[in-house]
Amino acid sequence: MHVDKFEDAIMNCRFCFMCRHLSAVGNVRFTEVDTPRVRAAMIYGLRTGTNSFDDGDFVDALYRQDLSACCRRHCVNHFDENGLALAVRADVVEAGKAPEAVKRLAAKFARSASWKIEGGAGGVAWFLDETTASDKASVAAAKKLFAAAKVSPAVITGGSIGKALKVLGYLPEAKAAAEKFAAFLAEKGVKTLVVSNPAAVNALKQDYPGLGVKLPCEVKSLAGFVVRSKVKFARAAGEVYALADDFIRNYQECKCHENLLAAVKAVNRPFGTNDEETYNCGEGAVVLDRLNPGLVKSLAEYVAARADDPKKDRIIVGSVYTKRALVKYGKLNAATIEELAASCL
Ligand code: SF4
Numbered sequence: 001m002h003v004d005k006f007e008d009a010i011m012n013c014r015f016c017f018m019c020r021h022l023s024a025v026g027n028v029r030f031t032e033v034d035t036p037r038v039r040a041a042m043i044y045g046l047r048t049g050t051n052s053f054d055d056g057d058f059v060d061a062l063y064r065q066d067l068s069a070c071c072r073r074h075c076v077n078h079f080d081e082n083g084l085a086l087a088v089r090a091d092v093v094e095a096g097k098a099p100e101a102v103k104r105l106a107a108k109f110a111r112s113a114s115w116k117i118e119g120g121a122g123g124v125a126w127f128l129d130e131t132t133a134s135d136k137a138s139v140a141a142a143k144k145l146f147a148a149a150k151v152s153p154a155v156i157t158g159g160s161i162g163k164a165l166k167v168l169g170y171l172p173e174a175k176a177a178a179e180k181f182a183a184f185l186a187e188k189g190v191k192t193l194v195v196s197n198p199a200a201v202n203a204l205k206q207d208y209p210g211l212g213v214k215l216p217c218e219v220k221s222l223a224g225f226v227v228r229s230k231v232k233f234a235r236a237a238g239e240v241y242a243l244a245d246d247f248i249r250n251y252q253e254c255k256c257h258e259n260l261l262a263a264v265k266a267v268n269r270p271f272g273t274n275d276e277e278t279y280n281c282g283e284g285a286v287v288l289d290r291l292n293p294g295l296v297k298s299l300a301e302y303v304a305a306r307a308d309d310p311k312k313d314r315i316i317v318g319s320v321y322t323k324r325a326l327v328k329y330g331k332l333n334a335a336t337i338e339e340l341a342a343s344c345l
Contacts, residue, residue: 002087002094003043009084012077013040019071019081022277025064028298033061036071036081043088053097062088063102064292066299067167067285068278069250082250082284089169098169101291106170112159113177115184120154123191126222127156132196135320137335141342142196142222148345149229153194156184162211163203167286171211178203178213186216193217194225196338198247198318199286206251221248222338224256227263233344236265238314240340241307243271245318246284257318257337264344266316272306279303280317281325289325300329307332316340 003010013036020026026034033039042058045051053059062085069082092098098106117125126146132138146153162177185193193215195201204219220228242261248254261268272279281299282288289296303326307313315334317323326334 001046002090003046003084006080006084006087008077009036009079009081010040010044012079013037013081013084014044019075022068022070022074024066024068024070024278024282024299024302025295027277028295028302034064039065039085040081043084053092053095056099059092059097059099062092063099064295065285066278066280066282066288068246068280068282069284070246070276070278073250074276086167086169089167090171091169093169093171102168105287105290106165106168106173109160109164109168110170110173110177113161113180115156115158115181117154117156117184117188120152122151123189123217124151124153125156125185125188125190125193126153127161127193127195127197127200129161129195129197129200130157130159131199132320133157135323135336137339138196138320138323141336141339144342144345145222145226145231145338148231149226151229154188154190156188156190156193161200161203163199163207164286166203166207166211174207175211175213178208178211182208182213182215190217192225193219194222195219196222197320198245199283199321202247202251221254221256223260223341224254226338226341227256227259231263231341231345233264233341235344237261237267237340237344239267239269240314240316241271242266242268242316242337243279243303243318243322244275245322246278246280248318250278250284260337260341261316264341266340271315272303279306280319280322281329283319283321286321289321296325297329300325300332304330304332314340
């Protein structure tokens with residue numbers, strides 16, 4: 001089973017409650033089942049015969065996780081509870097026990113894996129994923145930033161590059177989409193791929209190597225590309241509440257967002273009661289808003305309850321996924337980091 005690769009997490013997390021306060025879903029449902037300890041105990045039960053994927057409540061809990069990786073990041077031993085959560089989903093799928101809603105979503109993503117490329121020259125392309133493309137303000141901000149960097153990228157649009165499929169546990173389908181996207185980039189001669197969505201950045205930088213898929217180009221987050229291009233900003237951003245992104249901070253330990261905030265002279269105020277937990281409403285789970293919108297609403301309301309002045313505070317986030325949840329359900333004044341940067345040009 002895929003979970004066998006996460007022996008440390010299974011054997012240690014099942015007796016540990018140290019990171020329970022960083023489980024976003026546990027914090028809004030007030031349920032032990034939504035903590036790494038009980039999830040590991042339930043997975044251990046697969047070995048002892050006290051649990052099975054025939055238990056729908058167990059499988060639902062596995063697909064309810066926010067996958068922020070906060071618990072792994074702050075675990076003193078860095079036991080990979082997040083990797084375990086992803087692995088057990090792959091085992092659920094291989095056992096043919098995925099919930100119907102998950103099956104339907106995965107089939108849709110697998111069908112969508114095709115792309116087109118328009119414009120551009122010089123080997124630089126911008127991957128405008130479907131989530132980012134749904135937010136006009138973020139798209140406009142990205143265009144302004146490219147113009148300020150004096151780069152006219154080719155624009156790649158289209159469907160799944162495999163991230164959602166991997167997160168849902170469909171590894172062969174994720175690999176097929178990844179191989180297809182890598183071949184597409186090679187055929188189009190892309191040398192530098194600039195990516196807005198942190199989930200897509202993470203897919204390309206971490207998932208693809210893990211799936212054995214080699215890319216023909218370098219990958220930069222848009223924030224990292226703007227900083228590297230030494231874009232000049234005319235105005236300072238002022239006071240903001242910048243929420244650390246799940247993929248950029250917890251998965252990749254990348255400083256690109258911090259560097260862009262520094263470049264626009266943002267004065268970042270502390271948000272909430274600590275800087276360890278996630279405020280991204282399930283961004284790490286990529287499609288939690290489609291599988292469980294009620295839960296994402298609860299997560300956004302939890303964040304909103306921690307804002308000093310919900311209507312006025314400038315909340316800066318790393319992804320359109322999080323912005324959408326915080327604006328729609330939390331009624332917060334949220335914008336992406338690219339929007340903030342573009343407003344400072
Ligand atoms: S990830 Fe670390 S802190 Fe969290 S339950 Fe596992 S062992 Fe404990």
